[in-house]
Structure formats: structure tokens, C-alpha cells
Amino acid sequence: MTGFALKDLAKLIGAELVGDGTAKVSAVRPVREAGPGDLTFIANPRYGEFLATTRAEAVIVSKGCSDEGKNLLIADDPYLAYAKAMEVFYGVEYSGSGISPLAHVHDGAAIGADPSIHPFAVVEKGAVVGDRVTLMAGTYLGPGARVGDDSVLHPHVVLEREVIVGRRCIVHSGCVIGGDGFGFAREDENYRKIIHAGTVRVGDDVEIGANCTVDRAVMGETVIGDGCKLDNLIMVAHNVKIGKNSLIVAQVGISGSTTLGDRVTLAGQVGIAGHLNLEDGSVVLAKSLIIKDVPAGAVVGGIPAVDAGQWRRSTVLVRNLESMRSRIAELERAVKRLSEADKKES
Numbered sequence: 403m404t405g406f407a408l409k410d411l412a413k414l415i416g417a418e419l420v421g422d423g424t425a426k427v428s429a430v431r432p433v434r435e436a437g438p439g440d441l442t443f444i445a446n447p448r449y450g451e452f453l454a455t456t457r458a459e460a461v462i463v464s465k466g467c468s469d470e471g472k473n474l475l476i477a478d479d480p481y482l483a484y485a486k487a488m489e490v491f492y493g494v495e496y497s498g499s500g501i502s503p504l505a506h507v508h509d510g511a512a513i514g515a516d517p518s519i520h521p522f523a524v525v526e527k528g529a530v531v532g533d534r535v536t537l538m539a540g541t542y543l544g545p546g547a548r549v550g551d552d553s554v555l556h557p558h559v560v561l562e563r564e565v566i567v568g569r570r571c572i573v574h575s576g577c578v579i580g581g582d583g584f585g586f587a588r589e590d591e592n593y594r595k596i597i598h599a600g601t602v603r604v605g606d607d608v609e610i611g612a613n614c615t616v617d618r619a620v621m622g623e624t625v626i627g628d629g630c631k632l633d634n635l636i637m638v639a640h641n642v643k644i645g646k647n648s649l650i651v652a653q654v655g656i657s658g659s660t661t662l663g664d665r666v667t668l669a670g671q672v673g674i675a676g677h678l679n680l681e682d683g684s685v686v687l688a689k690s691l692i693i694k695d696v697p698a699g700a701v702v703g704g705i706p707a708v709d710a711g712q713w714r715r716s717t718v719l720v721r722n723l724e725s726m727r728s729r730i731a732e733l734e735r736a737v738k739r740l741s742e743a744d745k746k747e748s
Contacts, residue, residue, distance in 0.1 A: 464476070505520065535553050
């Protein structure tokens, strides 16, 4: 069996080995499906019960976990160790495929060393493609667009004119970066379009999920900072500024000219009104609506969003409203009876 000896794998992922260092693993599988020759992991305590029953050759676990007879790779952060293991087993070393004869690359475009430009990709005049960049089938780079070294654009990604994408970025299928924002001025009974003359700048080490849209600025830049991770189906409006290492989960909508600080987390289906500030380290819980600024480090939720603790208490109260209404009605009837009895006595 090919694969990695556990003593070698432990070094690669930064884990402490307890068990047979000569045992080999050749794949990573879920804890309930893993068998001999497989590596699995337990990062969430709710799956701790499966440590005793898994048939995996080895298990990545956190400190404090033990099981006699199991090969364990003990890590400070088992989820991070799992991510490293996935890179070891499934990471693919880059190998440039060149420029397909079915691609269209304008003579006025600049292409870096060792590219992979697939069939039906279009690179317009003035576009700049860095070294070892992959443009998959059907991608479009508009005039003056720029893609940094080692970035990957999946099929049918659109970078409109002058959009900048940094180094080591991954943009998944169906994304449109640099489309016009939603800007119109009322003119009598009609609407006049506001020209969006700005651009979009995406930093280094950013990943943008499938079918996201990032609108160009009216003036200046819409910005997604270094290290940000965006899930699928996210809308980022014109002139939004997102700081470094922020996490944005699926179906979030961010209205124009809103600013997010560094390390901001937006859970799924959050909506944010325009011209607001969400400061560093703030967290917005799922399905929340933000209509005012959020201070640094705050955790908020609800519609409209309030402090998360207050929102949870309010949710409990709402669930009890029906029983509370019945009790209040009964108390009102009791008070009425007592009042009528007092009147009769007087």
C-alpha cells in the first residue's frame, strides 16, 4: 500500500503521534466511513463518541483524547491539522499547460511565465496576467484587468475592465467582479443611470465562492482585503470596503459604501444596509439585518440586529408570548372579578 507512514505524516501536519509510527495511511475519509489505511479526524466534540467505533487506521484528535489501541495524531487544533493533511494527500503541484489555441489573448495583453489559459478564455487589450496563473474555460479578463501570480480563475469568471485580483487568489465559477453597481438618480418619473467609473481591488490570498458578484465603485475602489474568504452567492455592492481576513458566509448582501474592518464574520443570509461601519472582530449571526454601526468585537443578531445575548432572550420571550397572553388574560379576569366583588360589598 502506498501512502504516508504515520511518523512522517505527524511531522508534516505538526501533530504528536501516539501509536504505531510505521502504519501507513493513503486517504482521508469521514470518521464513520473510514477503514484500514484511512486517516480521519475528530475536531467537533459532538463526534467524540465515534473515536471508539471508527475503523480508521489513524485519527487526528485534540489534546486530552485517548483510546487504547488506536493510532492517534494529537494536535493543538485538530481542524487545522486536518486541513494540512488534506494538502498532503490531495494538493496538486502546479504544472502550466500553456495557452490553448482556442483561447483569445489580445496582442496588447501581458502574460506572465508558465500560464495555464484554457479554451475559450478571453484576455483583452491591456490586461495583465501574472506568473503561473490559471484561467479556466470561458473566463473573461476585460481591458486593463490584472491577475496576480499563482491565482486560479474557474470557468466562466468575469473580471470587468481594470479590475485587480491579487496573488494566490481562487475565484470560483460564475463570479462577476467589476459589474456596475445599483446606482440611479430620479429624473421626473424616470431614473438616470449613474456611471460607475471606479474599479474593484481584491487583495492577496482571497477566495471567492461560486456565483458571487462584486460591483465596481462609482469612484475609487470597491475593496476586498488580503486573506478574506467569501462563500457562494454573496453580493458586495459598490464602494464597499472589506478588511483583512474577514469571513462572509453564503447569501450575504452588503449594501453600498459600507466598511467592514479586519476579521469580521458575517454568517449566512445577513443583510447590511449602506454607509455603515462594522469594526474589527465583530460577528453577525445568521439571518440578521444590520441597520446601524457595529462596534469592535461585538456579537449581534436579529432583525434588526442587537446584542446577541439580548436577541436570544427576546427570542425566548417571543416563543412564550402565547402562554403569557393567556396568563395575562386570566389575571385580568381575576382582577375584574375582585373589583366587581368590592363594588358589591361597598
